[in-house]
Amino acid sequence: MRSSTGLLGLLASLGMACAHPARGSIDSDLIGKLSTGASISHNASVFPRWSEFGAPHPGTIVSVATEADVQATVQYCVSKNIPFLAQNGGHGWSGAFTLGESGVLINLRGLNNTVFSADKTQATIGGGAIIQEVINQAYANDVQILTGNCNCVGALGAGLGGGYGNLMGLYGFSVDNYLSFNVVLANGSLVTVTPEQEDLWWALRGAGPNFGIVTSAVMKSTPLAQADNVAWTGGLWFTEDKIEQVTQAIEDLKLEAHMNIFLYFLTSNGEPTVLVTVFYYGTEADGREAFKSIIDIGPYDDTTAVLPQNEWNAGADGFCTKGERKPTYSAGFDHFVPTTWRQIWNDYTEFLTNPNTSATTVVVECYSLDKAQSIGSETASFANRDIRFNGFAISWYPDASLDATAKAFGSNFRNLLRADDGLASNRTYVNFAFGDETNQVVYNNNTQRLRQLKKKYDPKNVFNQWFDL
Ligand SMILES: Cc1cc2nc3c(=O)[nH]c(=O)nc-3n(C[C@H](O)[C@H](O)[C@H](O)COP(=O)(O)OP(=O)(O)OC[C@H]3O[C@@H](n4cnc5c(N)ncnc54)[C@H](O)[C@@H]3O)c2cc1C
Incomplete structure (x- = not known):
């Protein structure tokens, strides 16, 4: 039969x-x-x-x-x-x-306007705006606003899943800064959702793509003259023999509200190397003091500078390149284990021996979480508030024949992180997840409530493409 x-x-x-x-x-x-x-x-x-x-x-x-x-x-x-x-x-x-x-x-790209209230404390961001458009509009209007750190990414694509960004030590996650959404729901209605619609408001901020299409969002913003909207930021480049020292120093660093730090394994001039990017919202002198333990390890190059907000993301523009294949595996973790990072380096450099893989990159993002954690985890469906570090490996190549090798490299990287993650269960930021994770991994303890609300607001499950509930 x-x-x-x-x-x-x-x-x-x-x-x-x-x-x-x-x-x-x-x-x-x-x-x-x-x-x-x-x-x-x-x-x-x-x-x-x-x-x-x-x-x-x-x-x-x-x-x-x-x-x-x-x-x-x-x-x-x-x-x-x-x-x-x-x-x-x-x-x-x-x-x-x-x-x-x-x-x-x-x-949605046609809906790309960002406009500010007369007192500049609120921004209305179109559902199709990318981060660069939001920043440029804000900067031109003497406004500071929280966004993600790559210019090309959708502002709401990132924000509805949580929204990490340079200023989150001061403001919390993007989900903590929204004031209302205009949303098209599964029943075809166009509604404005505010904190008064408690359930939907909670669900949209963390699992937004499962509940509707946000045509615009109102977000908190801060009036700020361009001259004051500057940070000391950029790259500290290390030779690979410093991996253990660098990872231990990041583990030991207490990130204050004005700081964040990223670790990269990437290639520069065709050679694999170790890059640490630092961000300090303030003066260079204060920034160098705050990151003294990292600088003291002895970078072979220092490409940091004092930059205005509309240039903070420029260093990451290379990651914005569209096209080619980039299977990306990720895991949240609470502690750096230097020996694990030596193993990851070895696996990374071995993967680079495959043809046309030189853009492959390993990244760890580390933000100050104090502000975000002062906001109750129950306030939004976003489930990553308690995770110290988010690591991901982007395998980057043009030819699908490398998919199996790339998946093996990526899943092994994720396994290595999970083995020592210091967490009660596997966790991954929904916007960084590979796609094979269970709901529990990306939505954690919010899974059940999200599923119940899904039945109420989208009973036929028409919004089913993004970590489907
Ligand atoms: C180069 C790069 C840099 C990144 N930097 C950051 C960062 O700094 N901070 C961070 O938090 N994340 C970051 N991310 C991860 C990012 O949050 C996710 O990749 C996000 O899903 C991208 O959103 P998008 O709109 O660009 O993508 P899309 O693929 O267009 O959207 C992703 C999902 O969100 C849905 N969606 C998008 N817009 C809406 C909307 N208006 N209403 C409802 N659903 C919508 C889509 O339907 C889709 O399911 C980065 C990713 C990359 C590739």
């Missing part, structure tokens, strides 16, 4: 299994419902993603121009049972996307 999967496969190959409308009829059905600024296309390559590994492959792309366009597209897709996915910056690296040819990608 033919299995149902086999039968479906046969029907699909004959083009018969799918009840979804053909592309042409999606166009003719939908175009009249959209604003004149919106457009529909069928060439996904025009909207490249950061990583091609496990990327969605939509047959139709609807580029929206208004929040009503988002609403009309969601209503249409739901009514026709068409799978869909919102795309903002396109950097979501989860390899778990299932959207295929019959699916619709809702390209």
Whole structure:
């Protein structure tokens, strides 16, 4: 007897299994419902993603121009049972996307405005704005705002999962700084969600992509003259024999509110090396004092500088390069174990012997958590508030034939971190996760409540592409 999967496969190959409308009829059905600024296309390559590994492959792309366009597209897709996915910056690296040819990608990039209230204490950020756009608007308006640290990433793509950023020692996570959301829900309604809608407000801040498409968010901001919006930041470069000293020093460093520190294994001029980036919101002298234990190890190069906020992220622009394959494995951990990091270095340099892998990078992000932890963990569904360090390994190469080798390298890296993570259970920041994690790993103890709310707000599970509940 033919299995149902086999039968479906046969029907699909004959083009018969799918009840979804053909592309042409999606166009003719939908175009009249959209604003004149919106457009529909069928060439996904025009909207490249950061990583091609496990990327969605939509047959139709609807580029929206208004929040009503988002609403009309969601209503249409739901009514026709068409799978869909919102795309903002396109950097979501989860390899778990299932959207295929019959699916619709809702390209939010047209909703990229950032505007400020008259007193500059609130910013309204469009659901398609990328971090660079938010920072540039803020800086030009004498405003300081919390964002992530890479210019190319979607501001809300990052923020709805939690939102780490340079200023979080002062302000907490992005989820702690939102004041309201305009959201298109699974039932097709466009609603404003504030703390008064307790359940939805909680769910959106940590698991946002599972509950709706946020067309705009109001976020706290701080009026601040450009001259005061500066930090001492940049790179301290170490030879590999210093790995044990560097990792032990990061383990021992108490990060105050103005500080963060990242560790990288990357290549420079074709050679693997160790980079520590430091960030100090304040003067260079105070920054050098705060990071004295790291500087005393003796970097072979120092590329730090005093920079204004609109230049803080420039050093990471290389990571923004879109395209190629970048399977990325990640784990949260509480303690650096120097011998583990020697092993990771050895595995990393061995992986680099594969062809065209020189952009492969290992990263650990370490932020000051005091402010974030002063805000109760029960206030949002974001589950990573208590994690000291987030490590990830980006295997970066053009050719799919290396996938198996890259997955072995990445999963081994994750296993090494998990083995000594000092945590009660495996944990990973949802926005850094590979895609094969259980809900418990990314949502931790919030999993059950999220699942209950999912049944209430999205009973047919139409928002099902991002660490599905
Ligand atoms: C180079 C690089 C740098 C990074 N830096 C940081 C950082 O500094 N801080 C940090 O916290 N994370 C960072 N990340 C991780 C980042 O948070 C995730 O990759 C995030 O998912 C990217 O969002 P995006 O909009 O670019 O991607 P997308 O793939 O467009 O979106 C990711 C997911 O979010 C959903 N989504 C996006 N926008 C909306 C919206 N408006 N409403 C509802 N759902 C939405 C999408 O449907 C998708 O499921 C970085 C990632 C990369 C690749």
